Amino acid sequence: MGTVRRAFFMATLDQYSQIVVSMVLIAVLSRLLDSTDIGVAAIGLSIGTIAFTVREFATSEFLIQREELHATDIRTGTTLVFGLSAIIAVGLVLLSPYIASFYNLASLQTFICLVAISGVIDGLVSPHTALLRREIEFGSLTRINVAGAVANAVTALVAAWQGYGFMSLAIAVIAAAAVRAVLTFQAKPEIWMFRPCLVGSRSIFSFGGYKGASSVLDRVYESLPQLVLGRIMPLSAVGIFNRANLVCGLPDKLMLSAAFSVAFPAFAAEVRAKRAIKESYLRMVSYISVLFWPSSLMLAILADPIVNIVLGNGWLPVVPILRILCCATIFSFANILTYPVLVAFGANRDAFTANFVGRGVSTVIICVASFQGLVALALSQFISLPFQMYVSFHYIRRRVHFEWKELLGVLAKSGVVTVMAIAGPLAIVALNGFHFDLSLGETAVCILLAAAGWMAGLIVFRHPLLDELPAILERLFGRWVRKSTAAAE
Template sequence: MNRVRRAFVMASVEQYLSLIINFVLVATLSRLLTPAEIGIAVVGLGVCVITFSLREFFTAEFLVQRPAVNAEEVQSSGTILICACVMLGVGLMLAAPMLSRFYGEEGLQLFLAVMILATVIDTMSYPAVALLHRELDFGNTARIRVASIVAMAITTISLAAMGFGFMSYAWGNLVAACATTLMTSFIHPDALPTKPTVSAWRVVLDFGRFRGAAGIVDKIYEAIPQLVLGRFMPMSDVGLYSRMNAISGIPDKMLLSSVFSIAFPALADGVRNGRDVKRAYLHALRLICVIYWPALLLMALLARPVVNLILGPAWMEVVPLVRIVAVAGIFFFPVILTHPLLMATGKNKTAFVSNLTAKSSAAVILCSASMFGLTAMAWSQLVALPLQMIIALHYARKAVSFTWRDLAGAIGSSAIVTVAAMACPVGFTCWIRPDLDFTVLEFGAVLLLAFCGWLAGVLLTRHPVLSEMLNLLRLRQWIRSGEDRSAERAGERGFLQGTGQA
């Protein structure tokens, strides 16, 4: 368990540093670029996301799940991934002229060409990153991720300031890809495809067939509403939709991204070592809800000052949209964890079916709503996210056999803490600022009241998040962490020496 806690701390550090950098990036670019320029970049990125999601059929994540790995599997993973990526890049480059005409933007061709190069370079790092996840070495993962995003942010902002427009995003992604691959080559040189082989292709495809299909569904769900919106609405609307997602997704990035980063490796480690996965899953849901729910409701309450701070006064159109999506996000709590649970327990096909059912249904809802504009898309989340929650819980119950009473017991105390956290902020708002246009001091007062109420709720309910926080603060874990991680890495990397390919 100490390994998992250390991994969570390091993943959280990575996410918070990345979040701060992203705040700076989003805030700066929102002032340097127009909504239309941001919309073009979002469309280009969406096209690349959908195209290269096909790489997921050859994902390196099978290295995380397997009881033991060898050098042939690592080299096969890298070889197959790069070959697949190059083939997809050629196909996208041939389709680029047609896509440019479809969206009425000539510059999209160059954008796609640079993004293809960036993706090929980035793909070379995937096996190394998978091995780091297997080892729960999120310290090095954090260093790689933060260095990459810093390089991307500096490049993108500099080029945007020099007038490169939407192309700033493409060049920034290229620099980030180079930084990621360069760093992984130093940390895990054995994972680079220096000895191309496809000898382990059956293992790669056996894992990737369902994981890949699930990944494609995820990427399509993420990108297709924006692509549909870009076809039928002005590019400025795509820019507004992108910024709405950026702001309403702050609680996700702050609280859930680190959970998702370690969920599959941690649960897979638990399965390999015979631990109670059901208990771990319900405990994780309890910890997610106690922090995630109050954060979402605070985002809905403070949307106006947050948008003004991060995006600037020119983007105030997204404020009501952020409020709607933040409230809808309350239903997202089991979705983030169910897919890693199914993957860790070896139910790859079930994970795919679950993901396909949930995301395809939600995508139909969002794309249908996009025909009626941004507000309709925001309201449609109140249908799409509860639907995903129901489907996720259905398949999670089949995997670890918990009852509805077990679930209620797990998240009930988190609901009480959420009510305690929001009681004073809502009362303060009704009394002092019913128009929700908070000053800086009022903004700070709401946050302070929410924290005090949250802490009182945690103490009143004796919520386990308190003991988890205390565990994470114990210095003895950090004193031992260097030796523990070195021993763990040495054991994990021993397979290379055993095959004579170190």
């Protein structure tokens, strides 16, 4: 578990660093670009994301899951991923005039072509990244990802400052991809991987078939609201929903993405060693829920001041949408572990079926809701996310044999800690006449009360995360303390 703890710490540091960079980018860019520019960029990036997700049919994660890895496996994986990336890029370039015509935005064509270039660059190093994850080299991955995020932010801000408008984000993704590629080659300079090879490609496509379909469905589910809104409503509505969704996703990026980065390699290693993972799974669920629930609900409570600080006064229409999304998203905590657990067992079909049922039904729900406006779209998450949560647990229990009462026991502790965390901030809101437009001072008090209530909850109810705090503090401050002690001696 020591290696997994260190990996989780490095992955969390990665996500935390990226979230800081993202917040700076969001804050400044929202003041340089208006909601229409953000809406156009959201459409272009969504189209590129969906298209390049198709290469997951030859997923590099095959290299993580395989018990015995040979050079031919690596070469074949590299050949397929890069080849698919090139084909997808050409397809995007050829289709870009028609997509631009569909949205009646001529400049969208150039945007999509730039996104296509970035996808090819990312395809170059995707297998290298998978090997770093297999080896649980999350220190290297953290440096690579943070540098890419900084390159993306700096490029976007400079380009926007120079008046490139929404095109700034397309230029930025190319810069970020180039930086990630250079640093990945530096961390793993394995040029031999690019020698073309197709030996064993059938196995890779067999492994990636369900993964690719699931990934495409995920990206369609995430991007469809923006793509539909861009067709039936003003582009400013797309920008408002994009900003609300982006701010709402900050706890997700910090907590859940870090868990996902570590979960698949960790669970795969446990399964390869033929060890039971029930305790590890339930413990991971407890960690995620006790971190994610208070964060999401605090974001809902402080939506007014956070939008004012992060986005500026010009984005006040984001507040009600953000508050709804944050309250609904507490039901999404379980979904992040479904894929890594099932695939670690080699149950790709179950992983796909769970995703197809959960996301498929939810896609229909949000698509219908999109035609009713932004508020209806946000409220639809109270139907789709609980449904996805149930589906996730249903399929997980086929492989990880826990009882419902065991799960409820884990979640109950996280629930009471969450209540203690938000009790203080809600009291401040009540004293403010139940108005959520808090001042900076009141916001600071709410944050302090939430932190104190959360820590008290961990201690009073002996939450499992409490056992991890010494290790976390050691990693954060141990080196500094040791240096100070050595200097004193």
